[in-house]
Amino acid sequence: MRLRCFFPLAAEDQGRALSALRWPFRDDALLGDLKHGLRVQALDAREISSADERWFLRRVRPYRTDDDTVQGMVVTFMDITSRKRTEVALRESEEHLRRITDALPVLISYVDRDGCYRFNNARYRDWFGIDPSAVQGRRVSEVIGETAFAEIQPLMERALSGETAHFESWLTTEAAGGARCVSAQYIPDTDQRGLTRGFFALVTDVTERRKAEEGLERLRQDNQRNLDELQALLDAAPIGIFFARDPGCQDMMMNQAGAALLRVPPDANPSKSGSHAEELAFRVFHAGHELPPEELPMQQAAALGRTIGGMELDIHFPDGAQLSLLTHAAPLFDDTGQVRGSVGAFVDVSEQKRLEARLRQQTRDLEAINQRKDEFLAMLGHELRNPLTPIRSAVYLLGTNPSPGVDLAWAGEMIDRQVTHLERMVDDLLDVARVRCGTLSLACEEHPLQGLLRECVEAIAPQARKSTWHSPALCRRNRCGSSVTVSVWFRCLPTCSTMRRVTPPSMDRSI
Known part of the structure; x- marks a missing residue:
């Protein structure tokens, strides 16, 4: 009755060939399966679908009589639509999950207790250059190499013991083309009884990030070194x-x-x-x-x-x-x-300004010293000319009066005195220290004023010959240099001799 509800089967259809019936199944292999079942007399099953998208498990088995004679084939149909839809949904879910895992930039895999891969996403193709399906069933050590496996084996053992393991380090894998810095997390897969069946591996390639971090760290160290150097420079x-x-x-x-x-x-x-x-x-x-x-x-x-x-x-x-x-x-x-x-x-610049002030003061002092030097040289030049006049007078007398009455001793003494005076002034001129300090000292000696005046008269004898005057005997002594006194009187007496020419006769001719 259920079969009749599924598709109409009239009484006249009995005895007709199956190929003549309007069959609602997509089952082109039915006749072949019937012939095969008659020949081998064995059970044969196949999943078929109907026109209304229902699924059936179709079985073909021999029909035997009581004497075990095969008189035909019995075809049974079992509705498996719900199971089939569940399987389709599961496959679609698996495909969807695979597409998601393949799109993630993370290497995702499942490893069983024997250390064999049972699931791998598409990142294995990018890392190891092999198809993910070719990795399934292979041991981890065969895929990543013994060197890298030796580094992660303790972590795998922790994950298989039921403990979540995490690490980040450099791994050298021959198949992956050299060293990679990876961040991995192993999550154990346990059943309801708490037994670990395997673990999920989530592995991320952080090589570029690690290089960037190392570059930033080097840059930070360089900046810190530059800052330290700058701070040291500022402090110094x-x-x-x-x-x-x-x-x-x-x-x-x-x-x-x-x-x-x-x-x-x-x-x-x-x-x-x-x-x-x-x-x-x-x-x-x-x-x-x-x-x-x-x-x-x-x-x-x-x-x-x-x-x-x-x-x-x-x-x-x-x-x-x-x-x-x-x-x-x-x-x-x-x-x-x-x-x-x-x-x-x-x-x-406080010290600089103090030095500038001292320099200005020293400049003024040097200018004053230079002025005193000029004054000294002017005075010394004037004084050097004074002894020349008596010497010239003595030479004149010696040259113009060669008679025996000329006092040669007197002339020689006068020349000697004036030459001594010249020597003393030359010594003063050579005394640089006294010139710098502006202290030109006079040698004070006691001399009779009458003798000094006589020297003055002798010095101006040529000019005073036309005048008749005399000096009285003076006993007072003078305590200054004889050369200076003679120089003073040398300036005064010519004036006196000139004044004598205009002085009335009644005035005293004595000094």
């Missing part, structure tokens, strides 16, 4: 270097030299624009007046966006000490070209 620099971390220059940092210049701790904020500016004891002056924070070099560089250089600042401390600084400041820009702060270099 003999000038103060300051950095402003914001456009308003409210947050600043400095090197050790800068902290020493301003007498603040190295970790303090030295900004006069900051919130703790009132705690800074120093004051900043320029050209005699105190500067407000916005006019300081670093603040101006950040505000104007250009370099401020060559500005001299005077730092005043509460104890009265002062410091002169030559400043240079430049702005700092971010990636967008906006000012993000500034940097300043401050050089202590």
Whole structure:
């Protein structure tokens, strides 16, 4: 009845050939299976489908009588549509799952307790150059090589013992073309009784990531080394270097030299624009007046966006000490070209300014010494000319009066005295130390004033011959150099002799 409900079978259809019936099954092999069953007298089964997409398990077996004679074939149909649909859904699910696992950038596999692959996704083709289906049933050591297997074997044993294992390291596999850095996780597969049937392996190739991390680590080390070198350079620099971390220059940092210049701790904020500016004891002056924070070099560089250089600042401390600084400041820009702060270099020029003042004083002293030297040379040149006149007079007398009445001894003594005077002045000229110090001392000796006046008269005898005057006997002594006294009287007597010519006869002719 069920069969009749499935497809119509009229009474007249009995005895007709199967090929003459309107058969609802897609079963072209039925006649062949019947003939084969009659020949071999064995059971034959086949899954067939109907026109309405139903599935049946069709069996063909011999029909035997009581005397075991085969009189025909019995065909049975069992509806397996639900099971078949389940199998189809399962296969579709498996295909879908495989497509998902093949699309993942992860090597996914299932390994049984014997260490053999039972499932592999398409990444095995990319890694090892073999089809995933060819890997199934093969041992892990055969696929990845003995070297790499020796490294992961302890982890596989942990996974097969029911413990999740994870590792990340470099593995050298001949089939994979060399060393790879992999991150792997082995997840055990346990049944309801807690027995481990195998494990799932999720392996990710992190070679590029590891290389990038190693490159970043090298870059970090290089940057750290550069920072250390820069910090050492800043600490060793003999000038103060300051950095402003914001456009308003409210947050600043400095090197050790800068902290020493301003007498603040190295970790303090030295900004006069900051919130703790009132705690800074120093004051900043320029050209005699105190500067407000916005006019300081670093603040101006950040505000104007250009370099401020060559500005001299005077730092005043509460104890009265002062410091002169030559400043240079430049702005700092971010990636967008906006000012993000500034940097300043401050050089202590206090000692330089003191040296410049000393140099100016020394210059003035040298100019004064040079002036005194010129005055001395002018005086010495004048004094050198004075003894020449008596000598010239004595030579004149010796040359013009060769008579026996000429006192040759007197002339010789006068020439000797004047030559001695010349020698003494030449010695003074050669005494460089006395010229530098401007201390030209006079040798003081006691001489009768009458003798000195006589020398003066002798010196100007040629000019005074036309005058008749005499000097009285003077006993007072003079305590200055005879040459200087003679020089003084040498300047006075010609005037006296000239005045004598116009002096009335009633006046005394004596000096």
